[in-house]
Amino acid sequence: MKDFILQCNNIKKSFQIGKKKLEVLKGISLDLERSQWLMLLGASGSGKTTLLNILGTLEQPNSGSLKFDGRNYTEYNPTRLRNEKIGFVFQSYHLLPELNVLENVMLPAQLGGDYSLKKRAIELIERVGLKDRAHHRPTELSGGECQRAAIARALINRPELLLADEPTGNLDTATGHEIMELFRELHRDQKSPLSIIMITHNPDLAHSYGTRSLTISDGRIAPEN
Numbered sequence: 001m002k003d004f005i006l007q008c009n010n011i012k013k014s015f016q017i018g019k020k021k022l023e024v025l026k027g028i029s030l031d032l033e034r035s036q037w038l039m040l041l042g043a044s045g046s047g048k049t050t051l052l053n054i055l056g057t058l059e060q061p062n063s064g065s066l067k068f069d070g071r072n073y074t075e076y077n078p079t080r081l082r083n084e085k086i087g088f089v090f091q092s093y094h095l096l097p098e099l100n101v102l103e104n105v106m107l108p109a110q111l112g113g114d115y116s117l118k119k120r121a122i123e124l125i126e127r128v129g130l131k132d133r134a135h136h137r138p139t140e141l142s143g144g145e146c147q148r149a150a151i152a153r154a155l156i157n158r159p160e161l162l163l164a165d166e167p168t169g170n171l172d173t174a175t176g177h178e179i180m181e182l183f184r185e186l187h188r189d190q191k192s193p194l195s196i197i198m199i200t201h202n203p204d205l206a207h208s209y210g211t212r213s214l215t216i217s218d219g220r221i222a223p224e225n
């Protein structure tokens, strides 16, 4: 039997803009097996971020069902599901400028009520190659270094699923590849299996790094080839 970390069935989402209803997701169904690395492609405005936000409980669908680890999302406390099981990485890093790397990495854990994770945070900072930058603030880091810090932060609560929205979109090609190599190491090395859904505009990246790719087109998943 397949071990699905995520199952999403017939997700629909529309936005009301004035009198007009914009149907963005028109029935998205997809399953993610544990430790798969799914790449999501699609034109700008096709609804990739909207879908990722729904999968990460940041937005609500209008209809459809979602399961994490075989249990309906409605059975979870959404905040705990988001904080404890899911890690997020964004194109623009979303680091807090007034905190240094170590403080940024520890932040989600502190929100979860656990203050004893400094050791793990330092291990993660070393893991992502920022050993000498732990006490620097984001303004003192390059884009690639900021993204490394954001990846460490996403992993602090040992998530089972990592959601990444164009994590190399702001980086030059070489730095982007370094970050993708880091994702690859994490995907392979994690003692507990890490599943990844990543949005990218770059089909070559999707092909080189993902274990599977899907394209969103006209609000639906285009047939797999």
Ligand SMILES: Nc1ncnc2c1ncn2[C@@H]1O[C@H](COP(=O)(O)OP(=O)(O)OP(=O)(O)O)[C@@H](O)[C@H]1O
Pocket: 015, 016, 017, 022, 024, 042, 043, 044, 045, 046, 047, 048, 049, 050, 051
């Ligand atoms: N909160 C919102 N209110 C109204 N419209 C929205 C909202 N969020 C997204 N949209 C619209 O939904 C559509 C899909 O947006 P989304 O950000 O999911 O696209 P995307 O595929 O991630 O695009 P990109 O590749 O440019 O990031 C767009 O037309 C966008 O304007």
Ligand SMILES: [Mg+2]
Pocket: 048, 049, 050, 165
């Ligand atoms: Mg987007």
